[in-house]
Amino acid sequence: MSWKLFNLLLEASLMTIFVSTVSILIGLVLAILLSAANLSGIRPLQWFAKFFISFFRGTPLLVQLLLLYNLLPVIGVQIPSLVTAIIGLSICTAAYQAENLRGGFEGVPTGLVESADMAGFTPVQTFFHIRVPIALRLTLPALINEAILILKASSLVSVVGLIELTRMAQNLVASTFMPLEIYASAGLIYLVINLVVATAGRQLERRLPGVGGK
Amino acid sequence: MGFDFNVILSKQDALVSGIAMTVFVWVVGTLAAALIGFIVATARRYGGVIVDKALTVPIEVIRGTPFLVQLFLLYFGGPYIGLSLDALPAGLLALSIYGAAYFAEIFRAGYQSVPPGHVEAAECLGFTRIQIIRNILLPEMALLVIPPSVNMAIILLKETALLSLITVPEMTMTASAIGSQEYAFVEAMVLIALVYWVLVELAGVLGRFAEKKLSRYRLAKA
Numbered sequence: 001m002s003w004k005l006f007n008l009l010l011e012a013s014l015m016t017i018f019v020s021t022v023s024i025l026i027g028l029v030l031a032i033l034l035s036a037a038n039l040s041g042i043r044p045l046q047w048f049a050k051f052f053i054s055f056f057r058g059t060p061l062l063v064q065l066l067l068l069y070n071l072l073p074v075i076g077v078q079i080p081s082l083v084t085a086i087i088g089l090s091i092c093t094a095a096y097q098a099e100n101l102r103g104g105f106e107g108v109p110t111g112l113v114e115s116a117d118m119a120g121f122t123p124v125q126t127f128f129h130i131r132v133p134i135a136l137r138l139t140l141p142a143l144i145n146e147a148i149l150i151l152k153a154s155s156l157v158s159v160v161g162l163i164e165l166t167r168m169a170q171n172l173v174a175s176t177f178m179p180l181e182i183y184a185s186a187g188l189i190y191l192v193i194n195l196v197v198a199t200a201g202r203q204l205e206r207r208l209p210g211v212g213g214k
Numbered sequence: 215m216g217f218d219f220n221v222i223l224s225k226q227d228a229l230v231s232g233i234a235m236t237v238f239v240w241v242v243g244t245l246a247a248a249l250i251g252f253i254v255a256t257a258r259r260y261g262g263v264i265v266d267k268a269l270t271v272p273i274e275v276i277r278g279t280p281f282l283v284q285l286f287l288l289y290f291g292g293p294y295i296g297l298s299l300d301a302l303p304a305g306l307l308a309l310s311i312y313g314a315a316y317f318a319e320i321f322r323a324g325y326q327s328v329p330p331g332h333v334e335a336a337e338c339l340g341f342t343r344i345q346i347i348r349n350i351l352l353p354e355m356a357l358l359v360i361p362p363s364v365n366m367a368i369i370l371l372k373e374t375a376l377l378s379l380i381t382v383p384e385m386t387m388t389a390s391a392i393g394s395q396e397y398a399f400v401e402a403m404v405l406i407a408l409v410y411w412v413l414v415e416l417a418g419v420l421g422r423f424a425e426k427k428l429s430r431y432r433l434a435k436a
Contacts, residue, residue: 058414059407060375063386067403070393074400148278155280159379166282173290180291187279187287194278 001181005172009182012168013189019164020154023086024147027093032132034098035105039127049098056095062156064092069160085157085164093150100142104135137208144201148194155190165189221396222389222405232388233409239302239374239384240413243309244367250310251317258318259325260343269318276315281373284308289380305377313370320362324355356428364421368414375410385409 037049056064065088072084108131116126136143158167169186173179222229254273258266276284288297289304299307328351336346378387385406393402 054415055407055411058411060372060386060410062375062378063403063407063410066386066390067400067407070399070403152278152280155282156376158282166280166286169283170286173286179286180294183283183287183291187275187283190280190283191275191278 001178001185005176005178005182006185008172009165009168009185009189012163013165013193015162015164016151016154016166016190017193019082019085019089019157019162020147020151023089023093023154024150026086026090027097027146027150028143030090030094031097031101034094035101035135036127038098038102039105039131053095053098056092057099061088061092061153062159064088065156065160081157081161084160085154085162088160089150089154089157092153093146096149097143097146100139100146101135103142104137104139105131107138108134137210140205140208141201144197144205147197147201151194151197152190217401217404218398219401219405221398222392222401225392225396228388228392229385229405232383232385232406235382235388236371236374236384236386237413239306239309239377239382240367240371243306243374244313244370246306246310247313247366247370248317248363250314251319252321254314254318255321255325256347258322273315273318276312277319281308281312282376282379284312285376285380301377301380301382305374305380305382309370309373309377312373313366316366316369317363320359320366321355323362324359325351327358328354357425360421360425360428364417364424367421368417371413371417372410 034049034052037045040046065085068088069081069084072079112130112134113126116130121129154164155166157164158170161167163171165186169182172182176182254269258269261269285305285308288308289299289301292299292304332350332354333346336350341349374384375386377384378390381387389402389406390399393399396402
């Protein structure tokens with residue numbers, strides 16, 4: 001396999017990294033909102049969050065993407081496949097991250113929340129200034145793990161027509177008939193990206209201060 | 215715009231066979247994955263340092279690459295190294311190997327959770343290695359291993375949807391085909407999403423039931 005082909009794969013992997021990073025971040029924001037809904041004590045909001053998390057964790061991402069990709073034109077929404085891919089991945093990872101965060105929010109020391117209440121924080125202030133930072137710190141390992149899962153899951157957005165690493169590999173295989181070399185190279189690139197993320201995550205984990213002896 | 219589920223439901227024979235194929239691939243693939251994973255974990259425990267280190271490489275490679283790429287590599291790349299498989303066996307093999315890497319880690323954690331004193335006691339009593347695995351290690355780690363195993367089974371169920379991309383006639387492929395023919399793709403996808411959802415919830419319920427049944431094996435310190 002020539003360097004030219006490998007370079008094409010490397011370029012396409014930038015799209016994989018871009019889509020995954022944006023989706024993880026949007027997913028994180030959505031997950032925090034879902035957690036807020038869960039902690040709000042308002043029944044319909046809690047039901048919605050529960051339903052959302054259960055549905056998107058209970059169905060294959062491929063089916064979600066196929067559904068989204070075909071549903072949008074039917075309801076009259078015309079958006080580029082890049083946006084469709086990001087929406088699909090963000091919604092899916094939001095459900096998983098919300099489930100991870102649930103454990104984090106349970107680990108927030110009650111004393112801190114009570115102190116904030118005493119200090120006159122509104123529930124919303126307590127949520128964003130006390131609960132969220134601590135829950136995020138507690139669930140950092142799970143977040144890194146989810147980032148790796150999404151990097152791998154982003155290979156599925158090839159079915160909605162976005163040219164990322166896997167789709168580029170498929171295209172190159174179609175024109176060169178070298179599936180072995182090309183898919184192995186694509187796999188290698190995914191592996192390296194994931195190793196970098198995992199190592200960076202461990203470093204971050206070590207540098208950041210812990211929470212209350214945890 | 216209107217959604218019409220009747221056109222999809224009228225193709226129930228095809229749908230049912232697709233669902234049956236999904237369940238078949240899922241059950242066989244998960245069992246094979248668990249078995250291979252168990253063998254790998256056991257080999258790592260008893261095979262010495264070299265086997266242990268050598269086996270971490272494939273495990274990390276499989277865990278670090280997308281299942282879709284592995285599937286394509288096996289199905290489209292396999293014939294170039296003399297491994298020509300039909301879609302179904304290729305899908306089953308890929309699913310088993312993928313799952314095995316994760317099950318190997320689950321069982322490794324299980325082995326580590328058993329107090330060494332119990333194994334040493336059994337050795338002193340003259341238990342053979344097989345007897346130790348069957349009568350000491352497996353029962354003691356069962357409770358710890360069940361929740362992540364159920365979780366893995368659920369992940370594998372969702373991964374079976376990818377087999378549609380190498381033309382295994384499971385439910386995602388069947389539903390896509392019907393949906394395209396009948397111009398009711400969205401309805402078809404909603405329907406099978408619900409089927410997956412029910413299967414996932416069912417697996418979760420079964421897992422919690424198994425956990426309850428096995429709780430009599432709980433170690434005193436736990």
